[in-house]
Amino acid sequence: MSATDEQIGRNLLRLRGELSQKELAAMMQKRGWKWSQATVWAIEKGERPLRLAEAADLEDLLNLFPNSSPLLESPKRVTVGNEIRGLADAREELEAAIAAYDMARYDLAIKADALTEVDKRAHRDQVVEEIGVPASRVVADAHAKWADDPDQIWHEMVSGKTTAHTFRRIVQESARGEHQEA
Template sequence: MNDRDATIGRNLAALRGDMPQKTLADLMREAGWKWSQATVWSVEKGERPLKLAEAEYLTTNIFNTQPFALLGQEWESLVQSSLNELTRSRVELSEVVTRYVTAQRMLAARLDMSSDEDAPAARGKIPDHQVAVASKYLAESPQEAARAIVQQILSQKAELWETIDADGQALDGLRETLRNG
Protein backbone atom coordinates (compact mmCIF):
# COMPACT_ATOMS: atom_id res chain seq x y z
CA MET A 1 0.00 0.00 0.00
CA ASN A 2 1.31 3.45 -0.85
CA ASP A 3 0.26 6.84 0.48
CA ARG A 4 -1.64 7.80 -2.66
CA ASP A 5 -3.75 4.60 -2.58
CA ALA A 6 -4.46 5.19 1.12
CA THR A 7 -5.55 8.78 0.39
CA ILE A 8 -7.77 7.65 -2.48
CA GLY A 9 -9.27 4.98 -0.23
CA ARG A 10 -10.01 7.41 2.61
CA ASN A 11 -11.54 9.88 0.17
CA LEU A 12 -13.66 7.18 -1.46
CA ALA A 13 -14.95 6.22 1.99
CA ALA A 14 -15.70 9.90 2.71
CA LEU A 15 -17.53 10.31 -0.61
CA ARG A 16 -19.48 7.13 0.05
CA GLY A 17 -20.62 8.57 3.38
CA ASP A 18 -23.52 6.54 4.79
CA MET A 19 -23.95 4.50 1.61
CA PRO A 20 -23.22 0.85 2.42
CA GLN A 21 -20.18 -0.66 0.70
CA LYS A 22 -22.46 -3.32 -0.80
CA THR A 23 -24.65 -0.64 -2.39
CA LEU A 24 -21.62 1.00 -3.99
CA ALA A 25 -20.42 -2.40 -5.24
CA ASP A 26 -23.89 -3.11 -6.66
CA LEU A 27 -23.92 0.23 -8.51
CA MET A 28 -20.51 -0.50 -9.99
CA ARG A 29 -21.56 -4.04 -10.98
CA GLU A 30 -24.72 -2.68 -12.67
CA ALA A 31 -22.42 -0.48 -14.76
CA GLY A 32 -20.34 -3.49 -15.82
CA TRP A 33 -17.47 -3.33 -13.33
CA LYS A 34 -16.47 -6.52 -11.51
CA TRP A 35 -16.86 -5.10 -8.03
CA SER A 36 -17.98 -6.69 -4.80
CA GLN A 37 -18.24 -5.37 -1.25
CA ALA A 38 -14.74 -6.79 -0.72
CA THR A 39 -13.47 -4.67 -3.65
CA VAL A 40 -14.84 -1.52 -2.04
CA TRP A 41 -13.27 -2.52 1.28
CA SER A 42 -9.88 -3.18 -0.35
CA VAL A 43 -9.87 0.14 -2.22
CA GLU A 44 -10.93 2.07 0.90
CA LYS A 45 -8.16 0.43 2.93
CA GLY A 46 -5.63 1.34 0.24
CA GLU A 47 -4.84 -2.32 -0.42
CA ARG A 48 -6.22 -2.31 -3.98
CA PRO A 49 -5.28 0.51 -6.35
CA LEU A 50 -8.23 2.22 -8.01
CA LYS A 51 -8.03 2.19 -11.80
CA LEU A 52 -8.41 5.54 -13.54
CA ALA A 53 -11.46 4.41 -15.50
CA GLU A 54 -13.08 3.22 -12.25
CA ALA A 55 -12.27 6.52 -10.56
CA GLU A 56 -13.77 8.46 -13.46
CA TYR A 57 -16.96 6.37 -13.40
CA LEU A 58 -17.32 6.52 -9.61
CA THR A 59 -16.82 10.24 -9.29
CA THR A 60 -18.73 11.34 -12.37
CA ASN A 61 -21.68 8.93 -12.36
CA ILE A 62 -22.18 7.99 -8.72
CA PHE A 63 -20.83 10.87 -6.64
CA ASN A 64 -21.45 13.75 -9.08
CA THR A 65 -17.96 15.20 -8.72
CA GLN A 66 -14.61 15.07 -10.49
CA PRO A 67 -11.90 12.38 -10.13
CA PHE A 68 -9.56 14.86 -8.42
CA ALA A 69 -11.87 14.66 -5.39
CA LEU A 70 -10.25 11.29 -4.69
CA LEU A 71 -6.79 12.85 -4.63
CA GLY A 72 -7.45 15.93 -2.50
CA GLN A 73 -7.51 16.46 1.22
CA GLU A 74 -9.97 14.33 3.14
CA TRP A 75 -12.05 17.38 4.14
CA GLU A 76 -12.67 18.12 0.44
CA SER A 77 -14.21 14.68 0.07
CA LEU A 78 -16.25 15.18 3.23
CA VAL A 79 -17.62 18.46 1.87
CA GLN A 80 -18.39 16.76 -1.45
CA SER A 81 -20.11 13.92 0.40
CA SER A 82 -22.32 16.48 2.17
CA LEU A 83 -23.09 18.19 -1.14
CA ASN A 84 -24.03 14.82 -2.65
CA GLU A 85 -26.33 14.07 0.29
CA LEU A 86 -28.00 17.47 -0.05
CA THR A 87 -28.51 16.89 -3.77
CA ARG A 88 -30.06 13.45 -3.15
CA SER A 89 -32.22 14.89 -0.35
CA ARG A 90 -33.42 17.71 -2.59
CA VAL A 91 -34.50 15.20 -5.25
CA GLU A 92 -36.32 13.17 -2.59
CA LEU A 93 -37.94 16.34 -1.23
CA SER A 94 -39.16 17.23 -4.71
CA GLU A 95 -40.71 13.76 -5.07
CA VAL A 96 -42.41 14.05 -1.66
CA VAL A 97 -43.82 17.50 -2.46
CA THR A 98 -45.15 16.16 -5.76
CA ARG A 99 -46.87 13.28 -3.93
CA TYR A 100 -48.29 15.74 -1.36
CA VAL A 101 -49.78 18.00 -4.06
CA THR A 102 -51.18 14.98 -5.91
CA ALA A 103 -52.77 13.64 -2.71
CA GLN A 104 -54.23 17.08 -1.99
CA ARG A 105 -55.80 17.25 -5.46
CA MET A 106 -57.12 13.70 -5.17
CA LEU A 107 -58.71 14.52 -1.81
CA ALA A 108 -60.35 17.63 -3.23
CA ALA A 109 -61.68 15.67 -6.21
CA ARG A 110 -63.09 12.93 -3.98
CA LEU A 111 -64.75 15.46 -1.68
CA ASP A 112 -66.26 17.16 -4.73
CA MET A 113 -67.57 13.82 -5.98
CA SER A 114 -69.11 13.04 -2.60
CA SER A 115 -71.17 16.23 -2.73
CA ASP A 116 -72.16 15.76 -6.36
CA GLU A 117 -75.85 15.13 -6.98
CA ASP A 118 -74.88 12.27 -9.29
CA ALA A 119 -73.23 10.43 -6.38
CA PRO A 120 -76.13 9.92 -3.97
CA ALA A 121 -74.47 6.90 -2.35
CA ALA A 122 -71.53 9.01 -1.18
CA ARG A 123 -73.45 12.19 -0.31
CA GLY A 124 -73.72 12.70 3.42
CA LYS A 125 -71.72 9.57 4.23
CA ILE A 126 -68.42 11.26 5.04
CA PRO A 127 -68.12 11.72 8.81
CA ASP A 128 -67.81 15.30 10.05
CA HIS A 129 -64.39 14.67 11.60
CA GLN A 130 -63.04 13.51 8.22
CA VAL A 131 -64.48 16.58 6.53
CA ALA A 132 -62.83 18.78 9.18
CA VAL A 133 -59.41 17.12 8.73
CA ALA A 134 -59.76 17.21 4.93
CA SER A 135 -60.64 20.91 5.05
CA LYS A 136 -57.53 21.61 7.10
CA TYR A 137 -55.29 19.80 4.62
CA LEU A 138 -56.91 21.48 1.64
CA ALA A 139 -56.58 24.96 3.16
CA GLU A 140 -52.85 24.48 3.77
CA SER A 141 -50.44 25.07 0.88
CA PRO A 142 -47.46 22.72 0.47
CA GLN A 143 -45.19 25.62 1.53
CA GLU A 144 -47.19 26.10 4.74
CA ALA A 145 -47.11 22.38 5.45
CA ALA A 146 -43.34 22.25 4.89
CA ARG A 147 -42.81 25.33 7.07
CA ALA A 148 -44.81 23.73 9.89
CA ILE A 149 -42.80 20.51 9.62
CA VAL A 150 -39.50 22.41 9.64
CA GLN A 151 -40.61 24.36 12.72
CA GLN A 152 -41.50 21.10 14.45
CA ILE A 153 -38.13 19.58 13.58
CA LEU A 154 -36.28 22.69 14.75
CA SER A 155 -38.03 22.68 18.08
CA GLN A 156 -37.48 18.94 18.61
CA LYS A 157 -33.90 18.82 17.40
CA ALA A 158 -32.31 21.86 19.06
CA GLU A 159 -29.21 19.85 19.99
CA LEU A 160 -28.71 18.85 16.35
CA TRP A 161 -28.71 22.49 15.29
CA GLU A 162 -26.29 23.36 18.08
CA THR A 163 -23.94 20.73 16.65
CA ILE A 164 -24.37 22.17 13.17
CA ASP A 165 -23.59 25.64 14.55
CA ALA A 166 -20.41 24.27 16.12
CA ASP A 167 -19.50 22.64 12.80
CA GLY A 168 -20.27 25.94 11.08
CA GLN A 169 -17.78 27.70 13.33
CA ALA A 170 -15.26 25.01 12.45
CA LEU A 171 -15.99 25.62 8.76
CA ASP A 172 -15.49 29.36 9.26
CA GLY A 173 -12.07 28.59 10.73
CA LEU A 174 -11.28 26.30 7.79
CA ARG A 175 -12.33 28.99 5.30
CA GLU A 176 -10.12 31.52 7.07
CA THR A 177 -7.18 29.09 6.99
CA LEU A 178 -7.70 28.50 3.25
CA ARG A 179 -7.86 32.23 2.53
CA ASN A 180 -4.66 32.88 4.46
CA GLY A 181 -2.84 29.70 3.51
Template sequence: MERDDEANFARKMIELRERWEMSQSEVARKMVERGFDNYSQMTVSRTEKGERPIRLGEARVLAEVLGSSLELMMRGTHEEEFLGAVEKTQAAISTKMFDAAFALWDYADLTSDIDHLRLALSTFDRETESDSRRALETLEELRFPVSAVALWAAEMVAAGRDLTDRELLHSDVQRLKRLAGDYGKPEATA
Protein backbone atom coordinates (compact mmCIF):
# COMPACT_ATOMS: atom_id res chain seq x y z
CA MET A 1 0.00 0.00 0.00
CA GLU A 2 2.82 2.40 0.89
CA ARG A 3 4.50 1.79 -2.49
CA ASP A 4 1.15 2.47 -4.21
CA ASP A 5 0.86 5.77 -2.37
CA GLU A 6 4.37 6.76 -3.46
CA ALA A 7 3.75 5.69 -7.06
CA ASN A 8 0.44 7.58 -7.13
CA PHE A 9 2.13 10.65 -5.65
CA ALA A 10 4.92 10.57 -8.27
CA ARG A 11 2.44 10.07 -11.13
CA LYS A 12 0.22 12.88 -9.86
CA MET A 13 3.24 15.12 -9.36
CA ILE A 14 4.17 14.81 -13.04
CA GLU A 15 0.56 15.21 -14.15
CA LEU A 16 -0.01 18.39 -12.14
CA ARG A 17 3.36 19.91 -12.94
CA GLU A 18 2.64 19.46 -16.65
CA ARG A 19 -0.93 20.71 -16.28
CA TRP A 20 0.36 23.93 -14.68
CA GLU A 21 3.12 24.06 -17.32
CA MET A 22 5.80 24.18 -14.66
CA SER A 23 9.34 22.96 -15.26
CA GLN A 24 11.09 20.76 -12.73
CA SER A 25 13.34 23.76 -12.00
CA GLU A 26 10.30 25.94 -11.20
CA VAL A 27 9.01 23.33 -8.76
CA ALA A 28 12.47 23.16 -7.14
CA ARG A 29 12.61 26.97 -6.85
CA LYS A 30 9.17 27.06 -5.15
CA MET A 31 10.30 24.36 -2.72
CA VAL A 32 13.42 26.40 -1.86
CA GLU A 33 11.16 29.44 -1.28
CA ARG A 34 9.21 27.32 1.22
CA GLY A 35 12.27 26.36 3.24
CA PHE A 36 13.64 23.27 1.47
CA ASP A 37 17.10 24.79 0.93
CA ASN A 38 18.84 22.07 -1.10
CA TYR A 39 15.92 21.29 -3.42
CA SER A 40 17.02 21.11 -7.05
CA GLN A 41 15.72 20.12 -10.46
CA MET A 42 17.47 16.77 -9.95
CA THR A 43 15.58 16.25 -6.66
CA VAL A 44 12.28 16.84 -8.49
CA SER A 45 13.29 14.47 -11.29
CA ARG A 46 14.32 11.69 -8.90
CA THR A 47 11.12 12.16 -6.88
CA GLU A 48 8.98 11.91 -10.02
CA LYS A 49 10.83 8.74 -11.05
CA GLY A 50 10.37 7.22 -7.59
CA GLU A 51 14.16 7.00 -7.14
CA ARG A 52 14.22 8.75 -3.77
CA PRO A 53 12.02 8.54 -0.69
CA ILE A 54 9.90 11.53 0.14
CA ARG A 55 9.21 12.74 3.65
CA LEU A 56 5.69 13.59 4.78
CA GLY A 57 6.31 17.34 5.24
CA GLU A 58 8.03 17.55 1.86
CA ALA A 59 5.13 15.70 0.19
CA ARG A 60 2.59 18.07 1.79
CA VAL A 61 4.46 21.17 0.56
CA LEU A 62 4.94 19.67 -2.92
CA ALA A 63 1.21 19.03 -3.10
CA GLU A 64 0.54 22.69 -2.16
CA VAL A 65 3.06 23.92 -4.75
CA LEU A 66 1.16 21.89 -7.35
CA GLY A 67 -2.24 23.16 -6.22
CA SER A 68 -3.39 19.90 -4.66
CA SER A 69 -3.46 18.13 -1.33
CA LEU A 70 -1.48 15.23 0.04
CA GLU A 71 -4.61 13.07 0.09
CA LEU A 72 -5.40 13.72 -3.57
CA MET A 73 -1.79 13.22 -4.60
CA MET A 74 -1.78 9.69 -3.12
CA ARG A 75 -5.09 8.63 -4.58
CA GLY A 76 -4.99 6.00 -7.29
CA THR A 77 -6.38 6.42 -10.78
CA HIS A 78 -9.27 4.02 -10.25
CA GLU A 79 -10.28 5.81 -7.10
CA GLU A 80 -10.04 9.18 -8.88
CA GLU A 81 -12.20 7.87 -11.71
CA PHE A 82 -14.69 6.43 -9.25
CA LEU A 83 -14.89 9.65 -7.23
CA GLY A 84 -15.20 11.64 -10.46
CA ALA A 85 -18.08 9.40 -11.54
CA VAL A 86 -19.74 9.82 -8.14
CA GLU A 87 -19.39 13.61 -8.36
CA LYS A 88 -20.71 13.69 -11.93
CA THR A 89 -23.67 11.47 -11.03
CA GLN A 90 -24.44 13.58 -7.96
CA ALA A 91 -24.46 16.74 -10.09
CA ALA A 92 -26.72 15.10 -12.70
CA ILE A 93 -29.14 13.87 -10.02
CA SER A 94 -29.27 17.33 -8.43
CA THR A 95 -29.94 18.89 -11.82
CA LYS A 96 -32.74 16.45 -12.59
CA MET A 97 -34.29 16.97 -9.16
CA PHE A 98 -34.38 20.71 -9.76
CA ASP A 99 -35.69 20.12 -13.29
CA ALA A 100 -38.53 18.07 -11.81
CA ALA A 101 -39.26 20.76 -9.23
CA PHE A 102 -39.29 23.47 -11.91
CA ALA A 103 -41.55 21.33 -14.10
CA LEU A 104 -44.00 21.04 -11.19
CA TRP A 105 -43.76 24.78 -10.63
CA ASP A 106 -44.56 25.32 -14.33
CA TYR A 107 -47.51 22.92 -14.01
CA ALA A 108 -48.84 24.94 -11.07
CA ASP A 109 -48.48 28.17 -13.05
CA LEU A 110 -50.27 26.68 -16.05
CA THR A 111 -53.16 25.34 -13.99
CA SER A 112 -53.59 28.74 -12.36
CA ASP A 113 -54.26 30.05 -15.89
CA ILE A 114 -57.55 28.13 -15.72
CA ASP A 115 -58.87 30.81 -13.37
CA HIS A 116 -58.01 33.50 -15.92
CA LEU A 117 -59.71 31.50 -18.67
CA ARG A 118 -62.81 31.10 -16.52
CA LEU A 119 -62.94 34.90 -16.14
CA ALA A 120 -62.50 35.35 -19.87
CA LEU A 121 -65.37 32.89 -20.48
CA SER A 122 -67.73 35.12 -18.53
CA THR A 123 -67.30 37.81 -21.21
CA PHE A 124 -68.52 35.53 -24.04
CA ASP A 125 -72.03 35.69 -25.44
CA ARG A 126 -74.43 32.80 -24.78
CA GLU A 127 -74.04 31.21 -28.27
CA THR A 128 -70.29 30.64 -28.07
CA GLU A 129 -70.27 30.07 -24.33
CA SER A 130 -71.44 26.42 -24.43
CA ASP A 131 -68.55 25.18 -26.62
CA SER A 132 -66.08 27.24 -24.65
CA ARG A 133 -67.50 26.01 -21.35
CA ARG A 134 -67.07 22.36 -22.49
CA ALA A 135 -63.49 23.11 -23.54
CA LEU A 136 -62.78 24.70 -20.16
CA GLU A 137 -64.34 21.73 -18.33
CA THR A 138 -62.06 19.38 -20.28
CA LEU A 139 -59.10 21.51 -19.29
CA GLU A 140 -60.21 21.54 -15.64
CA GLU A 141 -60.02 17.73 -15.64
CA LEU A 142 -56.24 18.13 -15.83
CA ARG A 143 -56.07 20.33 -12.74
CA PHE A 144 -54.70 18.44 -9.74
CA PRO A 145 -52.66 19.33 -6.66
CA VAL A 146 -48.96 19.52 -7.49
CA SER A 147 -48.22 16.84 -4.88
CA ALA A 148 -50.67 14.44 -6.60
CA VAL A 149 -49.03 15.06 -9.98
CA ALA A 150 -45.58 14.49 -8.47
CA LEU A 151 -46.68 11.21 -6.90
CA TRP A 152 -48.39 10.11 -10.13
CA ALA A 153 -45.23 10.88 -12.12
CA ALA A 154 -43.12 8.93 -9.62
CA GLU A 155 -45.48 5.95 -9.92
CA MET A 156 -45.24 6.10 -13.73
CA VAL A 157 -41.45 6.08 -13.62
CA ALA A 158 -41.32 3.28 -11.02
CA ALA A 159 -43.70 1.18 -13.12
CA GLY A 160 -41.60 1.73 -16.23
CA ARG A 161 -44.53 3.26 -18.13
CA ASP A 162 -43.92 4.88 -21.51
CA LEU A 163 -43.90 8.55 -20.60
CA THR A 164 -43.91 9.61 -24.25
CA ASP A 165 -47.44 8.18 -24.63
CA ARG A 166 -49.69 11.24 -24.19
CA GLU A 167 -52.76 8.98 -23.97
CA LEU A 168 -51.32 7.70 -20.70
CA LEU A 169 -52.48 10.86 -18.95
CA HIS A 170 -56.08 10.43 -20.12
CA SER A 171 -56.14 6.79 -19.08
CA ASP A 172 -54.77 7.68 -15.64
CA VAL A 173 -57.16 10.54 -14.82
CA GLN A 174 -59.01 8.31 -12.33
CA ARG A 175 -55.73 7.51 -10.54
CA LEU A 176 -54.91 11.22 -10.41
CA LYS A 177 -58.37 11.94 -8.99
CA ARG A 178 -57.77 9.38 -6.22
CA LEU A 179 -54.38 10.94 -5.49
CA ALA A 180 -55.96 14.39 -5.52
CA GLY A 181 -58.47 13.17 -2.92
CA ASP A 182 -55.54 12.22 -0.73
CA TYR A 183 -53.96 15.68 -1.14
CA GLY A 184 -56.95 18.02 -1.01
CA LYS A 185 -59.16 19.61 -3.62
CA PRO A 186 -57.86 19.44 -7.21
CA GLU A 187 -56.18 22.80 -7.43
CA ALA A 188 -52.51 23.38 -8.07
CA THR A 189 -50.73 25.90 -5.93
CA ALA A 190 -47.20 27.13 -6.35
Protein backbone atom coordinates (compact mmCIF):
# COMPACT_ATOMS: atom_id res chain seq x y z
CA MET A 1 0.00 0.00 0.00
CA SER A 2 1.02 3.62 -0.35
CA ALA A 3 2.56 5.86 2.27
CA THR A 4 -0.71 7.78 2.32
CA ASP A 5 -2.63 4.61 3.26
CA GLU A 6 -0.15 4.00 6.08
CA GLN A 7 -0.47 7.62 7.27
CA ILE A 8 -4.27 7.41 7.18
CA GLY A 9 -4.06 4.19 9.20
CA ARG A 10 -1.79 5.74 11.84
CA ASN A 11 -4.11 8.75 12.04
CA LEU A 12 -7.17 6.52 12.44
CA LEU A 13 -5.43 4.72 15.29
CA ARG A 14 -4.78 8.06 17.05
CA LEU A 15 -8.20 9.53 16.28
CA ARG A 16 -10.22 6.62 17.61
CA GLY A 17 -8.58 7.13 21.01
CA GLU A 18 -10.00 4.76 23.64
CA LEU A 19 -12.50 3.27 21.20
CA SER A 20 -11.61 -0.36 20.41
CA GLN A 21 -11.29 -1.65 16.88
CA LYS A 22 -14.31 -3.88 17.49
CA GLU A 23 -16.42 -0.95 18.76
CA LEU A 24 -15.46 1.20 15.77
CA ALA A 25 -16.30 -1.64 13.37
CA ALA A 26 -19.73 -2.05 15.03
CA MET A 27 -20.39 1.69 14.66
CA MET A 28 -19.48 1.53 10.97
CA GLN A 29 -21.73 -1.52 10.53
CA LYS A 30 -24.65 0.54 11.86
CA ARG A 31 -23.88 3.00 9.06
CA GLY A 32 -24.18 0.21 6.50
CA TRP A 33 -20.51 -0.68 6.03
CA LYS A 34 -19.35 -4.31 6.08
CA TRP A 35 -16.62 -3.70 8.60
CA SER A 36 -15.14 -6.05 11.20
CA GLN A 37 -12.35 -5.66 13.71
CA ALA A 38 -10.05 -7.07 11.03
CA THR A 39 -11.09 -4.26 8.64
CA VAL A 40 -10.10 -1.61 11.18
CA TRP A 41 -6.82 -3.43 11.82
CA ALA A 42 -6.03 -3.62 8.09
CA ILE A 43 -6.75 0.09 7.58
CA GLU A 44 -4.65 1.06 10.61
CA LYS A 45 -1.74 -1.02 9.27
CA GLY A 46 -2.08 0.60 5.84
CA GLU A 47 -2.91 -2.76 4.27
CA ARG A 48 -6.40 -1.71 3.16
CA PRO A 49 -7.21 1.67 1.64
CA LEU A 50 -9.92 3.77 3.24
CA ARG A 51 -12.69 4.80 0.86
CA LEU A 52 -13.67 8.47 0.77
CA ALA A 53 -17.29 7.72 1.77
CA GLU A 54 -16.00 5.60 4.68
CA ALA A 55 -13.75 8.47 5.75
CA ALA A 56 -16.73 10.84 5.82
CA ASP A 57 -18.65 8.47 8.11
CA LEU A 58 -15.57 7.94 10.30
CA GLU A 59 -15.04 11.66 10.71
CA ASP A 60 -18.70 12.02 11.71
CA LEU A 61 -18.54 9.09 14.16
CA LEU A 62 -15.33 10.36 15.75
CA ASN A 63 -16.73 13.91 16.07
CA LEU A 64 -13.97 15.41 13.95
CA PHE A 65 -14.12 18.87 12.49
CA PRO A 66 -15.90 18.89 9.12
CA ASN A 67 -13.84 19.77 6.03
CA SER A 68 -10.55 19.41 7.91
CA SER A 69 -9.61 15.93 6.59
CA PRO A 70 -7.77 14.88 9.77
CA LEU A 71 -7.30 11.41 8.36
CA LEU A 72 -4.97 12.91 5.74
CA GLU A 73 -3.02 15.23 8.04
CA SER A 74 0.43 14.66 9.46
CA PRO A 75 0.56 12.76 12.76
CA LYS A 76 1.79 15.87 14.62
CA ARG A 77 -1.18 17.92 13.37
CA VAL A 78 -3.55 15.13 14.35
CA THR A 79 -2.04 14.99 17.84
CA VAL A 80 -2.28 18.76 18.30
CA GLY A 81 -5.83 18.70 16.92
CA ASN A 82 -6.77 16.04 19.47
CA GLU A 83 -5.26 18.15 22.26
CA ILE A 84 -7.23 21.20 21.08
CA ARG A 85 -10.45 19.16 21.10
CA GLY A 86 -9.51 17.92 24.57
CA LEU A 87 -9.02 21.51 25.69
CA ALA A 88 -12.42 22.47 24.24
CA ASP A 89 -14.02 19.55 26.10
CA ALA A 90 -12.27 20.59 29.32
CA ARG A 91 -13.57 24.14 28.86
CA GLU A 92 -17.13 22.81 28.54
CA GLU A 93 -16.62 20.75 31.70
CA LEU A 94 -15.24 23.84 33.47
CA GLU A 95 -18.25 25.90 32.40
CA ALA A 96 -20.58 23.20 33.75
CA ALA A 97 -18.61 23.06 37.00
CA ILE A 98 -18.77 26.84 37.35
CA ALA A 99 -22.53 26.74 36.81
CA ALA A 100 -22.87 24.02 39.49
CA TYR A 101 -20.64 26.03 41.83
CA ASP A 102 -22.74 29.17 41.31
CA MET A 103 -25.94 27.21 41.94
CA ALA A 104 -24.48 25.77 45.16
CA ARG A 105 -23.50 29.31 46.26
CA TYR A 106 -27.05 30.52 45.52
CA ASP A 107 -28.58 27.61 47.48
CA LEU A 108 -26.21 28.32 50.39
CA ALA A 109 -27.15 32.02 50.37
CA ILE A 110 -30.86 31.20 50.55
CA LYS A 111 -30.38 28.80 53.45
CA ALA A 112 -27.96 31.14 55.25
CA ASP A 113 -30.55 33.93 55.26
CA ALA A 114 -32.56 31.92 57.79
CA LEU A 115 -29.66 31.66 60.27
CA THR A 116 -29.02 33.87 63.27
CA GLU A 117 -26.00 36.21 63.15
CA VAL A 118 -24.04 33.95 65.52
CA ASP A 119 -24.68 30.92 63.29
CA LYS A 120 -23.79 32.94 60.18
CA ARG A 121 -20.38 33.86 61.67
CA ALA A 122 -19.71 30.23 62.62
CA HIS A 123 -20.57 29.02 59.13
CA ARG A 124 -18.56 31.83 57.55
CA ASP A 125 -15.48 30.51 59.34
CA GLN A 126 -16.32 26.99 58.13
CA VAL A 127 -16.60 28.23 54.52
CA VAL A 128 -13.23 30.00 54.75
CA GLU A 129 -11.62 26.92 56.29
CA GLU A 130 -13.10 24.35 53.86
CA ILE A 131 -13.22 26.33 50.62
CA GLY A 132 -10.51 28.95 51.05
CA VAL A 133 -10.03 31.24 48.08
CA PRO A 134 -13.21 31.69 46.03
CA ALA A 135 -13.16 29.63 42.84
CA SER A 136 -13.67 32.72 40.70
CA ARG A 137 -10.41 34.17 42.05
CA VAL A 138 -8.52 30.93 41.38
CA VAL A 139 -9.64 30.95 37.73
CA ALA A 140 -9.03 34.69 37.34
CA ASP A 141 -5.54 34.49 38.85
CA ALA A 142 -4.61 31.50 36.69
CA HIS A 143 -5.57 33.38 33.55
CA ALA A 144 -4.53 36.90 34.56
CA LYS A 145 -1.17 36.59 32.85
CA TRP A 146 -2.87 36.11 29.47
CA ALA A 147 -6.08 38.10 29.98
CA ASP A 148 -5.05 41.04 27.80
CA ASP A 149 -3.95 38.95 24.81
CA PRO A 150 -5.68 35.61 24.16
CA ASP A 151 -3.07 34.73 21.52
CA GLN A 152 -0.23 35.20 24.00
CA ILE A 153 -0.77 31.86 25.78
CA TRP A 154 -0.61 30.00 22.45
CA HIS A 155 2.50 31.94 21.41
CA GLU A 156 4.24 31.28 24.71
CA MET A 157 3.26 27.60 24.73
CA VAL A 158 4.54 26.92 21.20
CA SER A 159 7.63 29.12 21.51
CA GLY A 160 8.75 27.25 24.62
CA LYS A 161 8.52 30.30 26.90
CA THR A 162 5.68 28.69 28.83
CA THR A 163 5.56 24.92 29.02
CA ALA A 164 2.51 22.91 29.97
CA HIS A 165 4.33 22.18 33.25
CA THR A 166 4.77 25.92 33.90
CA PHE A 167 1.10 26.62 33.13
CA ARG A 168 0.03 23.79 35.45
CA ARG A 169 2.29 25.26 38.19
CA ILE A 170 0.74 28.72 37.73
CA VAL A 171 -2.76 27.25 38.07
CA GLN A 172 -1.75 25.32 41.20
CA GLU A 173 -0.09 28.40 42.73
CA SER A 174 -3.18 30.45 41.95
CA ALA A 175 -5.34 27.88 43.71
CA ARG A 176 -3.15 28.32 46.78
CA GLY A 177 -3.08 32.12 46.38
CA GLU A 178 0.70 32.15 45.80
CA HIS A 179 1.07 33.26 42.16
CA GLN A 180 2.39 36.77 41.63
CA GLU A 181 2.28 38.43 38.22
CA ALA A 182 5.65 39.06 36.63
